[in-house]
Amino acid sequence: MEDLVLQLKNQIIEVLNLEDMTADDIDASAPLFGEGLGLDSIDALELIVLLEREYGIKLSNPTEGKQIFKSIDSIADYVSKNRKK
């Protein structure tokens, strides 16, 4: 799981253009939206695309998103249980 968390951090830094930020700067348990990384709605859409492209996960239920994208830890947990690739 640690490897997956690190991989997700690096992928998120890249796709969301979090300039000047490294994986070490991101607290895996911190909220991604509002506080923490302060991501916005466009970032949320990019995360959905990231899960589909990199892990073959297609989110069919939008209400799931709130729970899945709570933190890097929650994304990693969901990915580990649902990944297709």
Next chain:
Amino acid sequence: MKVLSQVQITPSSVILNGKSISASSINGIYREFIGDYPKFFKMDSLCKLGFVAAELLLKNIPIEEKENAAIILFNRNGSLVTDRNYQKTISKEDYFPSPALFVYTLANIVTGEIAIRHKIYGESSFYVLPNPEESTMNEVVRNTFLTSSPSFILTGWVDYDNDEDYLADIKLVTK
């Protein structure tokens, strides 16, 4: 029209009110003179260019003086660079449309980014012209002064083709 201040940014120089200032790139200008707007890094190249150029002219002007200002920009390439980048994400072989790219597939987004940053609520518009024709651009600016009475207008040419070919040549003008 009276020119209050002006800036010209190319890959090799940044000239603010006639004086050359040091900065190595668009990101370099941001880091050296701005640095407090993380959303900058999410912008496309055209927006980054327009944003840093506008910032150099507007950052020391009080908010209340900017509220009624107008933004009128022009270029030749529109948002073509981002249009192409977005197109790569919707190829038949690799279809993962990027929302972050899609939101920048309009040239006038740069006027919105500047308006949001500086809380400018006046008219904003973006024109695509074959060349930077002074007479056409001045006519648009003059008409804006006549029709909406802005306190001043941020106007000029903001065009981005690639890292070696871009130009922001903008100014603040009053009637």
